[in-house]
Amino acid sequence: MDRDAAGHRRARRGHLPAVQSVLGAISLGWAIGFWMLASGAIQLVDAFGDRNDRSWKVAMGIFYMIRARLLIFSTIGLVVVGTLVEVSFLLRGIYLAVMSLKLRKRMQP
Secondary structure, rough: OOOOOOOOOOOOOOOOHHHHHHHHEEEEHHHHHHHHHHHHHHHHHHHHHHHOOHHHHHHHHHHHHHHHHHHHHHOOEEEEOOOOOHHHHHHHHHHHHHHHHHHHHHOOO
């Protein structure tokens, strides 16, 4: 640690941006984890309140709850966190595409 003119310790300038970027990535993982937790809970509540596409909604709700648990409560590396988020977004896109095709089929006369 370096000392400033008053004798107080201060961090070296090169280390601070690296620490801030890592903390930013971790907090982003937590934020996405909490979003997935809420989304999974909403999917499960919706699945038991609506008979349409119940199996998809239950599967997505459980999947999101598992991913949220991994993102929020584990000490895994940032690469794994990024991979979990990527897979979650990919599956969410597939789910939305399937649901939109089913809705389109229902809306046709």
